Amino acid sequence: MEIILALGIGVLAGSGVWLILRPRTFQVIIGLSLLSYAVNLFIIAMGRLRIGVAPILAERAAGDPAHFADPLPQALVLTAIVISFATTALLLVVLLAARGLAGTDHVDGREPE
Amino acid sequence: MTRLAEHLMIAPVVLPSFAGAVMLALGGEARRNVNAALNLVTTFTLVAISIALLRAAESAPTGVAGVYRLGDWPTPFAIVLVADRLAAIMLLLTSILAAAAVVFSLARWHRVGVLFHPLFQFLLMGINGAFLTGDLFNLFVFFEVLLAASYGLALHGSGSARVIAGLHYIVVNLAASLFFLIGVSLIYGVAGTLNMADLAARMPAIRTEDRALLEAGAGILGIAFLVKAGMWPLCFWLPGTYAAAPPPVASMFAILTKVGAYIVLRLWLLLFGAEAGASAQFGGEWLLVGGMATVAFGTIGSLASQDMARLAAFSVLVSSGTVLAAIAIGQVGVTGGALFYLISSTLGLGAFFLLIELVERGREPGADVLAVTREIYGEEDELEDSHETGIAIPATMGILGLAFIGCALVVSGLPPLSGFMAKFALLTSALNPPTGPTPTAAWVLLPLLILSGLAALIAMTRAGIRAFWASPDRTVPRVRVIEIVPVAVLLLLCAIQTIQAGPIMRFMQATAQSLHDPSDYIRGVLGSAVDRPDSRRGQT
Numbered sequence: 180m181e182i183i184l185a186l187g188i189g190v191l192a193g194s195g196v197w198l199i200l201r202p203r204t205f206q207v208i209i210g211l212s213l214l215s216y217a218v219n220l221f222i223i224a225m226g227r228l229r230i231g232v233a234p235i236l237a238e239r240a241a242g243d244p245a246h247f248a249d250p251l252p253q254a255l256v257l258t259a260i261v262i263s264f265a266t267t268a269l270l271l272v273v274l275l276a277a278r279g280l281a282g283t284d285h286v287d288g289r290e291p292e
Numbered sequence: 293m294t295r296l297a298e299h300l301m302i303a304p305v306v307l308p309s310f311a312g313a314v315m316l317a318l319g320g321e322a323r324r325n326v327n328a329a330l331n332l333v334t335t336f337t338l339v340a341i342s343i344a345l346l347r348a349a350e351s352a353p354t355g356v357a358g359v360y361r362l363g364d365w366p367t368p369f370a371i372v373l374v375a376d377r378l379a380a381i382m383l384l385l386t387s388i389l390a391a392a393a394v395v396f397s398l399a400r401w402h403r404v405g406v407l408f409h410p411l412f413q414f415l416l417m418g419i420n421g422a423f424l425t426g427d428l429f430n431l432f433v434f435f436e437v438l439l440a441a442s443y444g445l446a447l448h449g450s451g452s453a454r455v456i457a458g459l460h461y462i463v464v465n466l467a468a469s470l471f472f473l474i475g476v477s478l479i480y481g482v483a484g485t486l487n488m489a490d491l492a493a494r495m496p497a498i499r500t501e502d503r504a505l506l507e508a509g510a511g512i513l514g515i516a517f518l519v520k521a522g523m524w525p526l527c528f529w530l531p532g533t534y535a536a537a538p539p540p541v542a543s544m545f546a547i548l549t550k551v552g553a554y555i556v557l558r559l560w561l562l563l564f565g566a567e568a569g570a571s572a573q574f575g576g577e578w579l580l581v582g583g584m585a586t587v588a589f590g591t592i593g594s595l596a597s598q599d600m601a602r603l604a605a606f607s608v609l610v611s612s613g614t615v616l617a618a619i620a621i622g623q624v625g626v627t628g629g630a631l632f633y634l635i636s637s638t639l640g641l642g643a644f645f646l647l648i649e650l651v652e653r654g655r656e657p658g659a660d661v662l663a664v665t666r667e668i669y670g671e672e673d674e675l676e677d678s679h680e681t682g683i684a685i686p687a688t689m690g691i692l693g694l695a696f697i698g699c700a701l702v703v704s705g706l707p708p709l710s711g712f713m714a715k716f717a718l719l720t721s722a723l724n725p726p727t728g729p730t731p732t733a734a735w736v737l738l739p740l741l742i743l744s745g746l747a748a749l750i751a752m753t754r755a756g757i758r759a760f761w762a763s764p765d766r767t768v769p770r771v772r773v774i775e776i777v778p779v780a781v782l783l784l785l786c787a788i789q790t791i792q793a794g795p796i797m798r799f800m801q802a803t804a805q806s807l808h809d810p811s812d813y814i815r816g817v818l819g820s821a822v823d824r825p826d827s828r829r830g831q832t
Contacts, residue, residue, distance in 0.1 A: 199467065211463065218473045221473075255429055255473075255476070262433070266462075266469070269440065269443055269444075270462050270466065276447075280452040286463075288452065
């Protein structure tokens with residue numbers, strides 16, 4: 180389980196970094212998306228991996244934390260997903276505007292000589 | 293404190309978000325005048341609120357004006373807002389700069405694009421929240437709010453140059469946000485808390501084998517802040533974006549780099565101060581070398597700049613680098629001087645960004661951009677009208693020249709204005725540490741700061757000669773009263789900072805003292821809740 184998650188994060192992050200360094204705006208935006216997936220998985224992993232347990236404690240009692248998943252990283256991930264979704268949407272608009280104004284999808288707004 | 297006064301703390305966050313939402317509900321463009329009025333009222337109310345918070349923080353014996361626990365949860369679980377001296381002074385600086393930028397924008401800039409006023413309020417909400425919050429993840433949320441608003445504002449007025457610079461700005465900051473998240477989750481994974489005060493209290497107890505992971509988390513988190521603060525080599529996005537941003541927005545952006553520097557100052561001294569055990573001073577050398585490299589890079593850049601906007605953007609880098617290097621020296625006196633410098637240089641640069649547009653208006657490039665945006669939005673008629681009705685000031689070039697000299701004095705750090713006092717205070721304390729010999733870092737910082745001041749003076753003089761003397765056939769720009777007044781007020785505040793240097797410096801030293809010995813801060817946040825859980829349990 181751990182090795183699969185670690186490999187998944189690694190592959191996503193690696194592909195994201197490679198794409199982010201590419202010269203086309205569309206590659207950059209896909210790279211950012213992949214990176215944000217990797218980061219979201221990483222946040223979950225930082226709350227320790229637990230399978231099949233609830234992220235809440237027993238009703239009206241503290242309960243034993245050993246039987247529950249950490250709810251905080253899940254809350255963090257939800258927030259992070261919403262924010263990265265919104266900013267990616269914003270970036271898409273800017274990307275289209277840049278394409279329209281510059282006439283090219285190169286990140287510098289002009290083709291290299 | 294009365295109940296209302298307790299809630300004053302959250303007003304700098306709630307008020308702008310509410311005002312922004314109302315503006316959006318009113319329907320942005322159709323009611324631009326209503327929005328403008330609302331923006332003015334809110335921003336000036338924020339100035340009053342921050343003055344009240346500053347007075348509260350000053351009179352509080354611990355320097356913490358209050359701790360606001362959202363939802364009234366007991367502290368380690370609640371997301372807290374903390375108004376201490378540093379937060380209060382930064383709030384005041386933000387709101388003053390914002391007031392100047394709003395008044396300036398009313399002359400023409402708020403008309404060149406859509407939704408200027410709501411975005412401006414959301415930017416204020418994000419900045420104020422980032423200064424007030426005492427929780428790392430909450431800080432991330434406020435960072436994203438201010439960044440999202442700044443993306444919109446950087447593109448305000450559109451145009452090819454702005455969109456391309458904005459694209460780089462957005463991509464770099466999105467990547468930095470991801471670093472922020474990785475750092476936050478690493479720290480949470482090791483320490484099990486995101487509350488800054490709780491984190492600081494837990495630092496000495498972190499196990500040795502976990503320490504490397506925590507330090508890695510802090511380092512990655514630091515990258516996110518230093519991208520914002522524009523530390524070399526994370527700053528290449530900055531000059532282009534700041535030079536292309538519309539002037540009132542660029543003037544607000546002068547404080548965005550300071551948000552990064554502020555958080556480095558707060559977190560580094562809180563987490564890696566003397567009490568942190570084995571992690572004390574973690575990353576200090578990097579901060580010092582990086583800060584100095586930023587000063588050097590900004591200095592070379594400002595000498596090489598062809599136009600004033602880029603010169604101002606590189607001056608932002610110099611200012612940011614100076615603050616970072618001074619923080620890294622890690623002495624109370626130097627930090628106090630750095631805070632004084634931070635205020636003075638932010639006011640000076642804010643004024644400079646506004647002034648540049650007025651000076652450049654008589655020349656071609658700026659006019660081109662404006663003409664293009666006018667075509668896009670088809671508002672030529674409206675603008676022509678307002679040209680006729682505005683009150684133009686007399687002796688335009690003389691007044692602009694005077695204001696330019698004022699900016700040059702503040703930015704390059706020459707007497708008699710506050711830039712000189714700030715650098716003097718900073719260097720004096722760096723060269724005369726309370727104990728032991730003068731550190732090598734101070735000997736390197738001294739020539740670097742003096743040379744950067746000289747270079748700034750040369751660059752400013754050259755730009756001034758080109759703008760005011762060397763173009764006889766230029767048209768004298770029409771400058772209206774509401775455009776020159778914000779510049780004059782910002783420079784006047786620099787002058788006041790010089791005259792009142794004694795009391796202000798004492799306040800800064802007290803602030804620096806409480807930053808270097810954060811036990812009051814930690815006790816203020818954690819201690820206030822100690823008796824609360826019991827009383828809560830009693831009720832249920």
